[in-house]
Amino acid sequence: MTERRDTPDSPTATAGRFLVTVQIVVFASREGKLNTLLSRNAAGLWGVASAQLEKSEQLDDAAARAMRVRFGPSALLRQIGAFNGVDRDQVRIGYMTATSAQNVDCSLSEQDQFASLDDRGARWANGSKVRLAPGVSELLRRALSELRLHLDLTEFVFRFLPPEFSLRELQHVHEAVRGQSLNKPAFRKRLLQSGWLEPTGELETGKGFRPAELYRVRRNAHGRMPA
Amino acid sequence: MTERRDTPDSPTATAGRFLVTVQIVVFASREGKLNTLLSRNAAGLWGVASAQLEKSEQLDDAAARAMRVRFGPSALLRQIGAFNGVDRDQVRIGYMTATSAQNVDCSLSEQDQFASLDDRGARWANGSKVRLAPGVSELLRRALSELRLHLDLTEFVFRFLPPEFSLRELQHVHEAVRGQSLNKPAFRKRLLQSGWLEPTGELETGKGFRPAELYRVRRNAHGRMPA
DNA sequence: TGAATAGTGTCTTTCAGACAATATTCT
DNA sequence: AGAATATTGTCTGAAAGACACTATTCA
Numbered sequence: 001m002t003e004r005r006d007t008p009d010s011p012t013a014t015a016g017r018f019l020v021t022v023q024i025v026v027f028a029s030r031e032g033k034l035n036t037l038l039s040r041n042a043a044g045l046w047g048v049a050s051a052q053l054e055k056s057e058q059l060d061d062a063a064a065r066a067m068r069v070r071f072g073p074s075a076l077l078r079q080i081g082a083f084n085g086v087d088r089d090q091v092r093i094g095y096m097t098a099t100s101a102q103n104v105d106c107s108l109s110e111q112d113q114f115a116s117l118d119d120r121g122a123r124w125a126n127g128s129k130v131r132l133a134p135g136v137s138e139l140l141r142r143a144l145s146e147l148r149l150h151l152d153l154t155e156f157v158f159r160f161l162p163p164e165f166s167l168r169e170l171q172h173v174h175e176a177v178r179g180q181s182l183n184k185p186a187f188r189k190r191l192l193q194s195g196w197l198e199p200t201g202e203l204e205t206g207k208g209f210r211p212a213e214l215y216r217v218r219r220n221a222h223g224r225m226p227a
Numbered sequence: 228m229t230e231r232r233d234t235p236d237s238p239t240a241t242a243g244r245f246l247v248t249v250q251i252v253v254f255a256s257r258e259g260k261l262n263t264l265l266s267r268n269a270a271g272l273w274g275v276a277s278a279q280l281e282k283s284e285q286l287d288d289a290a291a292r293a294m295r296v297r298f299g300p301s302a303l304l305r306q307i308g309a310f311n312g313v314d315r316d317q318v319r320i321g322y323m324t325a326t327s328a329q330n331v332d333c334s335l336s337e338q339d340q341f342a343s344l345d346d347r348g349a350r351w352a353n354g355s356k357v358r359l360a361p362g363v364s365e366l367l368r369r370a371l372s373e374l375r376l377h378l379d380l381t382e383f384v385f386r387f388l389p390p391e392f393s394l395r396e397l398q399h400v401h402e403a404v405r406g407q408s409l410n411k412p413a414f415r416k417r418l419l420q421s422g423w424l425e426p427t428g429e430l431e432t433g434k435g436f437r438p439a440e441l442y443r444v445r446r447n448a449h450g451r452m453p454a
Numbered sequence: 455t456g457a458a459t460a461g462t463g464t465c466t467t468t469c470a471g472a473c474a475a476t477a478t479t480c481t
Numbered sequence: 482a483g484a485a486t487a488t489t490g491t492c493t494g495a496a497a498g499a500c501a502c503t504a505t506t507c508a
Contacts, residue, residue: 153376186496210460
């Protein structure tokens with residue numbers, strides 16, 4: 001019996017000790033579809049960036065450490081929950097982050113590829129299913145679910161985009177994440193009235209048609225994002 | 228360096244090993260207010276039910292084990308996230324559950340008390356602040372936040388109530404959780420149209436005024452709960 | 455000029471909130 | 482009958498969806 005009512009502060013005899021692995025799901029929006037960044041391991045299976053928690057280290061710091069190598073210190077990480085280990089003596093903590101696709105496209109190697117992601121799982125561009133490492137499918141499912149749930153609560157959406165973006169690009173991100181198309185006038189009205197957007201005065205260039213106005217996030221925004 | 232791109236399946240030299248503690252926040256609605264069940268430890272500080280994860284044990288099973296003693300095997304547990312340990316070699320996983328107050332009132336001892344909970348923290352009935360054990364405040368804050376966020380997504384609300392309940396009681400739960408009063412006709416219309424409620428045909432008794440119709444949850448309900 | 459998309463205006467529908475009117479039970 | 486609450490109906494206003502119309506850039 002290891003049930004306790006008080007704050008646990010001393011190990012019990014029967015309690016196990018575990019390796020704690022932090023795993024990070026990296027989202028991006030590419031060509032109107034939600035993508036996730038996967039890396040191939042030695043066994044040829046695909047997984048996500050991860051790190052082992054070290055003694056006296058905070059969970060968020062371990063997650064930041066796993067990301068810093070690729071994305072610099074500014075990635076916005078959001079915890080999505082704890083998962084059972086793949087091994088008996090492991091526990092996994094999931095995080096998610098989002099990035100503008102152009103940030104990483106240049107540095108992609110053979111070992112790192114984007115795969116599209118929806119409710120049915122992860123697929124390569126040619127439509128074939130990704131052969132995922134153990135436990136990764138569960139992680140991706142929960143990450144997608146959390147992303148959809150919290151899209152209207154945080155500034156997370158804007159991490160999919162460069163610092164200046166058009167309303168069309170922002171709408172495409174929403175559509176990619178939610179997996180459905182949205183009403184354009186309604187989307188514009190909601191977002192512009194929400195107070196989260198600030199016009200830059202600049203226009204898009206080089207698109208062969210009427211250029212869109214560009215916006216940036218208003219950092220001191222009040223209240224929630226519209227859905 | 229412990230960054231890895233592949234699925235972690237073997238311990239690295241520098242990785243720490245941790246005790247994994249599962250902590251459960253028990254909610255109840257009492258006299259129109261949201262309450263949480265706290266237990267006093269040896270040091271006189273107040274915390275929540277917890278258990279140590281054992282080797283080869285699933286997280287959800289450890290949480291269920293911590294609850295089974297008090298609530299039987301049927302408690303609905305929902306994970307709310309991972310938290311940094313109070314000790315250097317500890318990681319905590321938070322869960323929450325809800326119960327009808329009358330379920331537990333009879334078995335309360337001096338060591339177990341309800342405290343009211345809102346954004347400002349936990350307080351005793353007389354208004355004094357609860358002296359919480361380390362890390363518990365953070366846990367309660369996130370539990371409340373998760374409860375509010377997911378009140379409309381799950382059948383979690385109904386765990387606050389006995390199997391048969393009136394619309395007024397259900398509305399009181401919503402109001403206690405959200406910390407604000409709601410519009411009665413709108414609440415009725417939303418809930419009745421949602422398909423989540425099934426009339427029992429029974430009426431309340433012994434209240435000294437017009438008795439309310441009683442409802443139960445329709446288990447095969449479709450779609451989301453209204454907010 | 456034509457193609458393609460940006461941005462806006464209007465109508466309709468849906469739904470929450472406010473308020474009031476009626477119904478039912480017990481004392 | 483009177484108190485107290487349940488239940489329902491109606492009006493109003495806010496916001497989303499559908500649709501069409503105008504505006505602007507480049508080839």
